[in-house]
Amino acid sequence: xxxxxxxxxxxxxxxxxxxxxxxxxxxxxxxxxxxxxxxxxxxxxxxxxxxxxxxxxxxxxxxxxxxxxxxxxxxxxxxxxxxxxxxxxxxxxxxxxxxxxxxxxxxxxxxxxxxxxxxxxxxxxxxxxxxxxxxxxxxxxxxxxxxxx
Numbered sequence: 001x002x003x004x005x006x007x008x009x010x011x012x013x014x015x016x017x018x019x020x021x022x023x024x025x026x027x028x029x030x031x032x033x034x035x036x037x038x039x040x041x042x043x044x045x046x047x048x049x050x051x052x053x054x055x056x057x058x059x060x061x062x063x064x065x066x067x068x069x070x071x072x073x074x075x076x077x078x079x080x081x082x083x084x085x086x087x088x089x090x091x092x093x094x095x096x097x098x099x100x101x102x103x104x105x106x107x108x109x110x111x112x113x114x115x116x117x118x119x120x121x122x123x124x125x126x127x128x129x130x131x132x133x134x135x136x137x138x139x140x141x142x143x144x145x146x147x148x149x
Contacts, residue, residue, distance in 0.1 A: 030094025030120075034087050037097055041084025044104045048080055048112060049073035051104065055111055076112045080104065083114070095120055 049070065056069025083098045096119050101107040 027094060031091055034094050035091040037102055038084045038087030038089075038091055040103055041080050041099065042088060043084070045077045045079075045081030045084060047104045048077035051108060052076060052111070055109065058109070079114065080112065093120070 050073065052073030053065045053069035055065075056072065057065025059065075060068075080099055086098070087095075096115070098115050098118065100113055100115060101110060
């Protein structure tokens with residue numbers, strides 16, 4: 001009887017502690033990710049300038065890339081550096097990245113954009129939280145079929 005009671009006590013203690021241990025691991029992982037994002041984005045914010053010059057040059061030519069790409073790169077560089085600093089200061093609150101791509105070296109040829117919501121990294125996405133606007137320039141209005149009217 002004593003052995004059975006002892007076994008039940010140990011089993012109930014293990015079942016009680018396991019959800020907290022799982023949450024602690026995800027919390028530590030979220031804090032570590034946010035600290036890494038903050039450090040990387042604070043240091044690599046200046047890399048937005050050549051990135052946006054290249055994107056502008058590829059899209060609209062050298063003149064556009066050197067002027068508008070330079071200005072866009074400066075703005076995004078400041079934005080990446082500031083979001084990195086915010087992530088460094090608030091790393092104890094694990095949130096999802098505010099800037100996409102989350103590291104500058106991911107998707108180098110993709111323009112930087114900022115997430116409109118500030119969500120905890122433990123939140124489960126109900127749906128895709130941010131969607132790029134669809135390019136609808138190819139859609140044209142089709143004339144109504146006159147045969148069936």
